[in-house]
Amino acid sequence: xxxxxxxxxxxxxxxxxxxxxxxxxxxxxxxxxxxxxxxxxxxxxxxxxxxxxxxxxxxxxxxxxxxxxxxxxxxxxxxxxxxxxxxxxxxxxxxxxxxxxxxxxxxxxxxxxxxxxxxxxxxxxxxxxxxxxxxxxxxxxxxxxxxxxxxxxxxxxxxxxxxxxxxxxxxxxxxxxxxxxxxxxxxxxxxxxxxxxxxxxxx
Amino acid sequence: xxxxxxxxxxxxxxxxxxxxxxxxxxxxxxxxxxxxxxxxxxxxxxxxxxxxxxxxxxxxxxxxxxxxxxxxxxxxxxxxxxxxxxxx
Numbered sequence: 001x002x003x004x005x006x007x008x009x010x011x012x013x014x015x016x017x018x019x020x021x022x023x024x025x026x027x028x029x030x031x032x033x034x035x036x037x038x039x040x041x042x043x044x045x046x047x048x049x050x051x052x053x054x055x056x057x058x059x060x061x062x063x064x065x066x067x068x069x070x071x072x073x074x075x076x077x078x079x080x081x082x083x084x085x086x087x088x089x090x091x092x093x094x095x096x097x098x099x100x101x102x103x104x105x106x107x108x109x110x111x112x113x114x115x116x117x118x119x120x121x122x123x124x125x126x127x128x129x130x131x132x133x134x135x136x137x138x139x140x141x142x143x144x145x146x147x148x149x150x151x152x153x154x155x156x157x158x159x160x161x162x163x164x165x166x167x168x169x170x171x172x173x174x175x176x177x178x179x180x181x182x183x184x185x186x187x188x189x190x191x192x193x194x195x196x197x198x199x200x201x202x203x
Numbered sequence: 204x205x206x207x208x209x210x211x212x213x214x215x216x217x218x219x220x221x222x223x224x225x226x227x228x229x230x231x232x233x234x235x236x237x238x239x240x241x242x243x244x245x246x247x248x249x250x251x252x253x254x255x256x257x258x259x260x261x262x263x264x265x266x267x268x269x270x271x272x273x274x275x276x277x278x279x280x281x282x283x284x285x286x287x288x289x290x291x
Contacts, residue, residue: 016285029266033266051273062288104246153257159224177218
């Protein structure tokens with residue numbers, strides 16, 4: 001569903017239109033579940049976050065004054081529901097990624113040693129192996145960075161919307177996004193160096 | 204803003220560059236650096252593809268089907284809000 005369809009769905013729901021309820025639930029339940037699953041790492045927690053988020057959404061739907069902002073509004077509620085479910089990480093120190101560690105390996109200076117990214121499929125359906133590499137790359141990001149990458153790059157929210165949802169400054173969003181992306185790039189680079197050439201041979 | 208003259212400086216600004224969140228002068232500096240630096244072009248392309256993959260990412264996990272009880276709980280909340288809006 002594109003953004004326009006999503007906004008229209010929110011308008012229909014606000015208007016109390018029959019049919020909007022099930023469409024809204026079907027669409028946002030899957031989105032919130034997937035976000036919560038990637039943030040919490042537990043299916044049971046993610047199911048509960050999805051239900052609690054939707055319940056809060058319906059209870060406070062009158063507060064959605066701008067249907068254009070339905071996605072960040074729902075994710076703000078989902079983020080809070082996720083925080084309530086945090087398990088072991090509550091007392092774990094936040095892990096920081098350093099820019100230097102994410103520089104590609106190089107001797108002396110650049111040129112950079114990186115894998116051949118031209119082989120990466122650009123077609124609609126990602127290969128299962130690539131998706132699983134992406135699953136791992138996202139799951140292995142430190143939580144602070146994963147939260148930003150999911151909202152900015154997966155949900156395509158703006159820097160400002162992400163900052164509001166996470167209650168951090170826009171500069172922090174930008175910094176974490178950049179380092180999170182670099183860490184993911186590095187993991188996918190490792191995947192392309194190892195898994196991808198084998199697939200070429202097997203073809 | 205510091206001018207991106209070296210690969211490391213370009214490296215630090217790449218996400219802002221890809222997000223179109225840099226001032227035009229800084230973009231011009233990056234492009235001028237890249238015009239003479241193939242490794243930076245290649246690196247920027249790999250970062251762009253990482254972002255592109257995230258945008259098309261569909262997690263394999265889907266929620267279990269909504270139970271009748273959970274659906275009823277949500278619908279009741281929605282109906283309460285709609286009912287409260289109607290004039291007495």
